[in-house]
Each structure stands twice: as C-alpha cells, then as structure tokens.
Amino acid sequence: MADVTLPSLGESVTEGIITRWFKKVGDSVARDEPLFEVSTDKVDSEMPSPAAGVLTEILAAEGDTVETGSRVAVIDENAVAGSVAPPAAAAPSAPSVPAPAPSAPAPSAPAPTSDAPAAPGERVAGVVMSPVVRRILADGGVEPTKVHGSGPGGAITRRDAERAVANGPTDEEVVPLSNGLRRMGQHMTLSSQSTPHGFVAIEVDASIFDQLDELGRRTRDGVEISDQMVMGLAAVRALGEFEFLNATFAGDELVVHRTVNLGFMREVLRDGMLVPVVHAAAGLTLRALARRVHELFERVSTRQLTTDDLMGGTFTLVGPTGPNSLWTNPIIIQPEVAVLSMGAVRRVPIVLDDGVSVGVGRRVVIGLSFDHRVCEPFTATAYLERVAELLAGLDLESEH
Numbered sequence: 001m002a003d004v005t006l007p008s009l010g011e012s013v014t015e016g017i018i019t020r021w022f023k024k025v026g027d028s029v030a031r032d033e034p035l036f037e038v039s040t041d042k043v044d045s046e047m048p049s050p051a052a053g054v055l056t057e058i059l060a061a062e063g064d065t066v067e068t069g070s071r072v073a074v075i076d077e078n079a080v081a082g083s084v085a086p087p088a089a090a091a092p093s094a095p096s097v098p099a100p101a102p103s104a105p106a107p108s109a110p111a112p113t114s115d116a117p118a119a120p121g122e123r124v125a126g127v128v129m130s131p132v133v134r135r136i137l138a139d140g141g142v143e144p145t146k147v148h149g150s151g152p153g154g155a156i157t158r159r160d161a162e163r164a165v166a167n168g169p170t171d172e173e174v175v176p177l178s179n180g181l182r183r184m185g186q187h188m189t190l191s192s193q194s195t196p197h198g199f200v201a202i203e204v205d206a207s208i209f210d211q212l213d214e215l216g217r218r219t220r221d222g223v224e225i226s227d228q229m230v231m232g233l234a235a236v237r238a239l240g241e242f243e244f245l246n247a248t249f250a251g252d253e254l255v256v257h258r259t260v261n262l263g264f265m266r267e268v269l270r271d272g273m274l275v276p277v278v279h280a281a282a283g284l285t286l287r288a289l290a291r292r293v294h295e296l297f298e299r300v301s302t303r304q305l306t307t308d309d310l311m312g313g314t315f316t317l318v319g320p321t322g323p324n325s326l327w328t329n330p331i332i333i334q335p336e337v338a339v340l341s342m343g344a345v346r347r348v349p350i351v352l353d354d355g356v357s358v359g360v361g362r363r364v365v366i367g368l369s370f371d372h373r374v375c376e377p378f379t380a381t382a383y384l385e386r387v388a389e390l391l392a393g394l395d396l397e398s399e400h
Contacts, residue, residue, distance in 0.1 A: 002051035004073035006066045009040050010307025015067045016040045018060045019179065027055050029075060036072070037303075039179045043274065043310055046303040054079035133161045140165030184272040191334045200380045201327050201367035204388035206345045209362055211396050219287040219400055228264065228319030229290050231342050231366070233399070234391040235317055236260050236281045242383045244374050246314050248335040254374060263313035263333065264293055266300050274300055275333060277313040286399035320344040327365040337371040338380075340387070 009016055016038040023029050023036075035049040057074040060066050133156050137144055140161075147164045149156035177185070209227060217225050239246045239260055247256045260282040263275040276296035281289065299305045318330045318341040328341040343365040350361040366387060368380045 001056075002053065002075045002077055003071050004035065004050060004075060006038065006060075006068050006070050006072055007047065008068050009038065009045065010309075010311065013040050013068070013307045015065055017179075018062055018064050018066060018072065019044065020062060021058060022046075023055050025055055025058055028080070029053065029055055038066075040307055043305050043307060044179060044303065045305060049075065051075050051077050053077035130158075133158055136161040136165060178272075180268060180274075181272045187334065188331045191331050195332050195334065196372035197332060198370050198372050198375070198377060198380065199329050199367060200370075200377050200384065201365055202381065202384050202388070203363050203365050204384075205392055206362040206364040208391055208394055208396065209345050209364075215396055215400050219290055221287060221291060223287070223290045223294050225286065225290050225400075226293075226319070227345050227364075228317065228342065229293055230286065230394070231319075231340075231364075231387075231391065232262055232264065232278075232281070232293075232317050233284075233286050233289055234387050234394065235315070235340050236262055236284075237390050238383060238386040239315060240282070241386060242379075245338045245370070245383060247337050247374065248314060249337065249371075250335065254337070257314045259314070261312045261314045263316040263336075264296070265316060265318045265330070266297060268300065274305065274310065275313060275316055276300060276305060276309045277311065279312060286394070286396070316340070318342070327367045329367065330369050332369050332371060337374045339369045341367045341369070 006016060017040075018036055019039045020037040022034050029035060029049045029052065031050070031052040032048040034046040035055075037044060037046050039045075053075045055073060056076045056079065058072070059074070060070070060072040066072055134144070136158065137147065137156075142161075142164045144156065147156050147160055150160055151157045208230065212225065212230065219225060243256050243258075244254070246260050247254050249255070259280055261277050261279045262281040263277045266274050266276060268274050276299070278284075278289065278292045278296065281292075284292070296305070296309060299309065313333065313336060316330075316333050316336060316339040318328050318339060320343055321328055323344050325343045327343045330339045330341050332339050345362055345364045347360055348363050349358050350363070351357070352359050366384055368384055370380045
C-alpha cells in the first residue's frame, strides 16, 4: 500500500483545499499521473500520483481543507483495475411499522398522457397555452416554462410566444466564480482601495524589434523570445537608476529591494491571471531571461506552478493584451509600488529625421501605474524614458 499525502506547496503554505479528484475509488492510476487538484491562497495545482496501482481509499473529499503532509488517499500497488469495488450506497431500511392497507380509490377520470393533444387553454408542463401557442414555441425551440404568460391566469398568449421566439431564451445562468477569479478580485479590490494610484504613458521607438526579427525570434538555446521579454530586460536595467520603484510596503514602511524579482502577468483561462516571478532578474541576459520566463510559463500551462513561483515579486510587467492593444492601465499588485505595461508593437506612419518626409516605423506605448506615496508623474515619466533609451540601445546580437 502507498499513502498519498498533500506535499509541501511552498514556503509559508501549511494547508490547501482539495478542489477536484481526477480518479475515483477502484480506478487504476499511473505514477506521476494527475490524481487530484489542490487550491491555496495563491495558486491551483494538479498533484501527481506518487505510485502506480489502484486507488483504494479517498480520505479527503472535494472541498476539504487539508494540512500539508496529511494522508488524503491510499493506492494499492499490487491490485488490478476492477478488483476494488467503489463504496456502495447504503440501502434504505424497511419501515418498522407496517403501513395500513390502502382504501379503495374513488373512481375518477383517467389522467391525460403526455402524448395527448392539448385542448385550447389546457395546461402543458404546468403552463396554460393553446395548441397554436405550443406549436410556435416548439418551432422556435423555446421551453414553455421559460415564457412569462400575460393572459388570464398566467396563460401564454400568441403574442407572448412570438415575442419569446423573436427575443430568444431569456433565462439566466448562475455561474460560480472560480477560486482564481475570486482571489484575483479580492486582491485587486484591496489594492485599488488602499493604494493612491497614478498612471502615465509614453510612445517610444520600437525599431529594436525589427533587429530582433532579423536575428530570429529564438535564442541560441532554441527558446522563443517575445516582445514582453525584451521589454522586461530594459525595465529591470532601468530600475538600477530608479530603485524606489523596486520596492514593497511593509505596513507604513517602504522596503527598497536591491534584488529585482520581476513578475510577468500571465492570463489563465477561466481563472483570470497569475503573476509568476523571475527571481534575481537583474544581471540576466536576454537569453537567460527568456529561458527563465519560458520555464515559468510552462509550469503555468501544466498547472505545476508552486506558491514559491508566485511570491517575492518586487516589480511587475504586463505585456500586450492583444495584437491591437495600445496600452493597459493595470492595478498595482500589493505590496509592490509600481507595474509597467506595454501595448502591442505596431507599424505606424512616422516623420523622418528631415522633419518633412513620412515613412513607416515601429512604435509601442509603455505605461507605468505607480503608488503616489513613492512617486509622482514627472518621475514616473523619467523612468519610462530611461526604459525607452535602454530598449533602443540593447545589443541583441550579444544578448541573443
């Protein structure tokens, strides 16, 4: 027998919520196959099976909060699929007192069957409507129970039916928020209410991306390079001259960090977004930064991200939200004090150096959301302009 325990989910994380089991008792499971999903305050992760065999017991149900190290299931490594029966539901017990003999029923008219045609004004599925109305709703694919009748006694009139078919279904679906969306909403609400936000944006020369296209969009190690990675490199180096932006609040005190831990915002389908962190990003080449970002994004895609991958950020970069996005005004991620955003790199008409001719060039809008307690618009603009200078001066051939 092999015990399945809840592994460590990262520093300072002591418990998690079992959100889903991928297997049921009696199912065979392979080693390292996803067995269950666990949710913490930071991330949802799929936990792999520690052994191969048959799942014989589930000790923690979906929705249970479990401490790390606790047993959550048992796997029989010697059993075969089908040899372990799933837990059977308890059969209802017979009543202890015999029921009295039924009295003879009074004669009554036979109940109409569901296939019997409806007479005018007859109730069908509890709704009063005529055969004409029923045909209109059936042809339009509208359930009678979804239509509000305006006729006498709640009867559905022909006008009600025609309006319902024309407008389509009007019922509403209640969709519960995922853990990720709920956590994101709580965190962003706290940040927007507690931080005096400011924002500035500038448009900068993006011809460096023409050079990148000429060199190739992959490093010599074969890792793909995105526009966001190149911008991140310039952003980190500019923080060396604007250290107060690479900081976090601890109560009423500002902690300025010498190490840059750069967060990259990443969309997660149905779960909003995550911000995995590249720790100690200062001093990295473009090649090294691309590799680190690729590894983090791969763990996001395979749901293998740990809590440590999401903690310790000191500055965040938000990449383009779409191929036509101009800029984003992001909310600061507490306890950080600034977040840099970039729009899509675009080809636009530009005035050439002679001041008269017009050509085609590449431009990108970069913006900074900042905490007014540590910065103001003039300094924030100075930081963006320094990012632009460093971006234009990158030696991509050596960095590649």
